[in-house]
Amino acid sequence: MTETTGIPVVLKTDNGVETPVREFLGQMLDSGAVDALIMPLKVPSGDSFAWILLNDAGMLDDAVPFPAVMPVQGARALRSLTRKEKGDLTVLALMRPCEIRAGIELSKLGQVNTDNLILATYDCPGAIPLQDYVNDPESSEASFKEMFTTGEPGENAKPACRTCVNFSAVDSDLHFGFLGISDEGMLVIPGSTRGAELLQKMDIQSETGDKLLPLWKSEVESILKKRTAARDIAFKKTESDIKGFSGMLNVFSNCIGCHNCQSACPICYCRLCYFGSEASRSNPEALMNQAIKRGGISLPPERIMFHTGRLAHMSLSCVSCGQCSDACPVSIPVADVFSFVAEQTQSTFEYKAGRNDGKPLPLRDFKKSELPGVHELVKDAEPGGASHE
Amino acid sequence: MNKEFKPRITSFLCKWCSYTGADLAGTSRLQYSTSIIPLQVMCSSRVDPVFLLKAYLSGSDGVLLGGCHPGDCHYETGNYHTRRRFALVKEVFESLGLESERLKLSWISASEGPKFARVANEYTEEIRKLGENPTRKSIFL
Numbered sequence: 001m002t003e004t005t006g007i008p009v010v011l012k013t014d015n016g017v018e019t020p021v022r023e024f025l026g027q028m029l030d031s032g033a034v035d036a037l038i039m040p041l042k043v044p045s046g047d048s049f050a051w052i053l054l055n056d057a058g059m060l061d062d063a064v065p066f067p068a069v070m071p072v073q074g075a076r077a078l079r080s081l082t083r084k085e086k087g088d089l090t091v092l093a094l095m096r097p098c099e100i101r102a103g104i105e106l107s108k109l110g111q112v113n114t115d116n117l118i119l120a121t122y123d124c125p126g127a128i129p130l131q132d133y134v135n136d137p138e139s140s141e142a143s144f145k146e147m148f149t150t151g152e153p154g155e156n157a158k159p160a161c162r163t164c165v166n167f168s169a170v171d172s173d174l175h176f177g178f179l180g181i182s183d184e185g186m187l188v189i190p191g192s193t194r195g196a197e198l199l200q201k202m203d204i205q206s207e208t209g210d211k212l213l214p215l216w217k218s219e220v221e222s223i224l225k226k227r228t229a230a231r232d233i234a235f236k237k238t239e240s241d242i243k244g245f246s247g248m249l250n251v252f253s254n255c256i257g258c259h260n261c262q263s264a265c266p267i268c269y270c271r272l273c274y275f276g277s278e279a280s281r282s283n284p285e286a287l288m289n290q291a292i293k294r295g296g297i298s299l300p301p302e303r304i305m306f307h308t309g310r311l312a313h314m315s316l317s318c319v320s321c322g323q324c325s326d327a328c329p330v331s332i333p334v335a336d337v338f339s340f341v342a343e344q345t346q347s348t349f350e351y352k353a354g355r356n357d358g359k360p361l362p363l364r365d366f367k368k369s370e371l372p373g374v375h376e377l378v379k380d381a382e383p384g385g386a387s388h389e
Numbered sequence: 390m391n392k393e394f395k396p397r398i399t400s401f402l403c404k405w406c407s408y409t410g411a412d413l414a415g416t417s418r419l420q421y422s423t424s425i426i427p428l429q430v431m432c433s434s435r436v437d438p439v440f441l442l443k444a445y446l447s448g449s450d451g452v453l454l455g456g457c458h459p460g461d462c463h464y465e466t467g468n469y470h471t472r473r474r475f476a477l478v479k480e481v482f483e484s485l486g487l488e489s490e491r492l493k494l495s496w497i498s499a500s501e502g503p504k505f506a507r508v509a510n511e512y513t514e515e516i517r518k519l520g521e522n523p524t525r526k527s528i529f530l
Contacts, residue, residue, distance in 0.1 A: 243486035245523045253529065274439050293448065296528040304530050305439075305446050311481050312438035344484040345477055363477070366469035368459065374476045374494060 006196030008177075008189040008209030017148075017178050020186055021065040021094075021122075024204075026057040028092060033201055034118060035089035038077055039063040047137045048130075051077035053091070065094055065176075066122065068144035069133045070158075073323050074099030075266035078112045086113040094120045096127070097170040098321035101354025102266035104171060105317045108361050111269050118198065122176040123168045123220070126153030126161025130326045151179045151223055160322025160335045163231035168220045171356035174198070180219025181212045189213075238333070238340040248304055251337065254330045255303045261334045262310060264327035267317045275306050307334075311341050316362050318342035319354045396424045396450035396516040398509075401440065403433045405463040406498045407455025413502030414509075421506035422513035425453070432456070434467035438478045441492060448525040451491050451516040453508075458496040468496070490519055 011020035028034050036055040041063055043050050049067045051074065054060070074095035081091065095103070100121045106112040125147040133140040143156040153161045161167075169175060173195035177187040187209045190196035242251055259276065262268045274280055282301060291297040318338050325335035346353060349362035402408035408429045414421055426449075430436055433456030444452045454475060456468040475494045482489040493512055497505050524530070 239484070239486070245487060245527070248485055248487070249527065249529055274437075290447070291528075294526055294528050298529045301530055302446075305442060308442050308446075308481065308485070309439045311485075312442065312478050315481065316477065341481055341484045345480045348476055348480045349473070363470070363473055366466065366473050368469065371472055371476045374472055374479060 006190040006193075006199065008187045008213060009199055009204045010185040010187060010206045010209050010212060013178065013182055013184070013186050017176075017182055017186055018065055021176060022060045022063065024188065025063075025065075025092070025094070026060050027202060027204075028198075029055065029057045029060075031202060033090075033198055034092040036091045037063075038074075038081070038091060038093040038095075039065065040067040047134050053077075053081065066148065068128045068141055069130050070096060070099070070127045070321070070323065070326070071130055073102055073264065073266040073321055075102030075106050075112065078103040078114075078117065079106055079266075079269065082113040082117065083111055086115040086117075088116070090116050090118065092118040092120055092174075094122070094176075096124045096321075097121045097166050097168065097172075098124075098164070098319050098354070099266070100172050101166060101170055101319040102321060104356050105267060105319060105353050106269065109267075109269065109317070118174065118194065119172045120174040120176070121170060121172045123151060123179045124161075124164075125151050126157035126164065126167070127322075128156060129158050132156070149182075151219070152226065158322045158326060158335075159234070159333065160320055160325060160339065163227060163234045163339070164320065165224060165227050165231055166319070166354065167223070167227065170354065177216045177220075179216055179223065181215050185212060187212055187216055234336060235340050235343065238336045242337055242340070248308075252304060252307055252332060255307070255332060256330055257300055257303055257306070258329060259306070260327040260329065261324035264323040265310075265314065266321065266323065267314045267319070268310070275302070275309060307337075311338065311345075315342040315345045316349070316351065317353045318346075394517060394521060396513055396521075397426060397448070398422075398424045398451040398453050398513060398516060399444040399449040400425050400427045400453040400455065401430050401433065401436045402427050402453075402455040402497075403435075403457060403463075403468075404429050404431050406457035406461065407433070407495070407505065409499035410455070410497040410501045410505040411509075413499065414505045415502075417502045419502060419506040421509040424451075424513040424516070425509045432462070432464050432467040433471040434464075434474070436471065436474075438474060438481075441475075441478050445487075445491060445522065446524050446530055448522055449491075450519070450522045450525075451493065451512060453512060454492070454494045455497050455505075455508075456494070458498055461498060488519065488523075490515065491522065 025037055036053055038051055038053055040049040041052045048071045100119045103112050107114045128140045128144055147153055173192045175189040175191055177189055190199050320339040322335040328334055351362045411427055441452050456471050462468040479489045479492055495508050
């Protein structure tokens, strides 16, 4: 868990948790502490949300700080704003923890520039699957409200959220914490010196958060325990479902090759991906050869290849946001598999995606002596390689 | 075990060390397994994870990746990156319950003809024991 930097501010929550956040952000805009915000707004049809870059405090009334769904991963919004350059203006983005983590991961990949971004996040109870929300926004809102009050994702949340262990206190500049304390107030916790400076500049007169902070922390801990247990169970199930080539075939057998999981993934940013490139296309002779050897071959080819290839290419940066499962039109539990594999690959390199802890991306780094057992240990491996057996 | 089973081992060998080592094995008239199908790459770090997966899913019973010894890379640090990338693919294989023994990374220098022959023979024997790649007969891929 991230340590708090500086003194948290307490916001009153007499009118729920959304109003004080709106007021706080409005104050930030008015005081010039930030020049603009990135926030979700309901789309005109009313059944989804869109990211809006807004600099008019009046528009905040329509903004929804804590939306029930995650249609476009917020890191994609950050990327569209700062991919070319950091820009001159300070922009505060209020997003789910997994969106902020994906943004941090993209900044390591050179796709997001966080220099002029203030990353703000909150205690996330989870999100409703996008399809459920589009089908029935009203009852989805109701179940999201319940999730929000308890802080626990119920049966109605995305599977990835039910097993998420990074729902609070991730590396951000500001964190809105209300778990276990929402009757008394809401904490605005600075997570970086930049966040602390910003809070100081705003000079909010409030009681200090010293009293509420331990209450909030212990509630976060207790929810973390439950979610960790849920995750362990989910991982075990995925491990046995996916086991072996036949398991892989079973799980991905109804894949229609639409590559939606890739398009929705915040980490898959490459403009030219091998999958979909000219190089990935086989000529008829090669396919015919395969068909002759095997007795037949499914067309289009390379579906398993696509998923395993993506696992190899992006699992080290996977933040387990679950967008891939949400985007799958044939309900393959893509995110379950990717979260599980990501956990293994990241722990191989003692790396945690989405952290801002100064650790470089594992594939950008190496140690001269590491990973024993990956290659055979050769005792005759002298530099110069002069070994004569 | 079927004695007739002859594994196919797709081998990505770096131009500067392992491929030259294989050449040396040949010019030294050392016998080594004909299961090895050598492919020359400019550096072992040229081998993207996708290469290894493609070889595996196309039915290779084993995939061998050969590079210069750590510290000896022609491009100075290429093989250190290879090692990380290879560890990654191996971990993906292991977490998916695929046989990660079908992937092998070996450091063979240009002067190690005998070592190349030994690795080739030993790995072929290992794969022969493991049997045929389960993806070989699958029509769904």
